[in-house]
Amino acid sequence: MKKKYLNTFMTIVSAIYLVFFIVVLIKSKITNNQFDFLDADGLTIIGSVCALAELVISNRNAVSKKINSWIFYNKEVNYQIMVTLETSTLGIKEIIEELENCISNFLNIQELRRKPNSKLMSSIWNVSYDSIGCEINCSLHYSNRENSSKMLDLKISGHSKYGKINSRKKDILYLASLVKILGNYYFSSSKMSQNVKVEKIDIIIKREGSQISTSNLFSEVIRDVEDFHIKTLCGINKDEEIIINEQQIKWSTLDSRTLIDGYEYFTDILCEIE
Secondary structure, three states, X not given: OHHHHHHHHHHHHHHHHHHHHHHHHHHHHHOOOOXXXXXXXXXXXXXXXXXXXXXXXXXHHHHHHHHHHHHHOOOEEEEEEEEEEEEOOOOHHHHHHHHHHHHHHHHOOOOOOOEEOOOOOOOEEEEEEOOOOEEEEEEEEEEEOOOOEEEEEEEEEEEEEOOOOOOOOOOOOOHXXXXXXXXXXXXXXXXXXXXEEEEEEEEEEEOOOOXXXXXXXXXXXXXXXXXXXEEEOOOXXXXXXXXXXXXXXXXXXXXXXXXXXXXXXHHHHHHHHO
């Protein structure tokens, strides 16, 4: 705790010293004076360099996280988004067509070219889209004839760049763009919100085929752990969880309203372990 306060104090002092140096530098430029490393101005330069170095070192975790985040957003990931839906009025055809419309509108594509991977039946659809690099599978999980309710499993899988949730780039279907489409357009559309209840959402990043690693997940003492399964609830809502193992990293939620915020936290976790 004392070390934390000392680092905070040194950071504040260094920041003040750096501001003082900038003022002196501006003043010297205005008065056309030159720096001499042997006089007070020269010592100010040396001190300011040390102050800047101290600022960077004392905040190295934040700096490295920022750099790592920028790099991570451009990495390729092998992803799956799995959604469990309950409905009594819509069929697989309507659910997939609504998703296609939301993706088309977001990417400004007139029409998605659907390629069925098998026969399209009332109980299962498996289609792929070469133009956006993903595959959509929707199948009947459970049907209750008494009240006409149906449980459907919707799975979206693909390989793309991770992307940023607030990015305006629409050249490809980033994973972040797909999450944004689901959270802000698909689940909130009138057809879905009035006829469908979202029971669960899973976002999975598979280790195989993704440019991510968990090499620094453990400390130096237990760095050689090869088989692990970690579940964490820290920092997320009660209806969420994050599971990390050798095969994949998965974020789950029982509340579709937490999708965007939960995905942001999921990204922070990925950047920290990368």
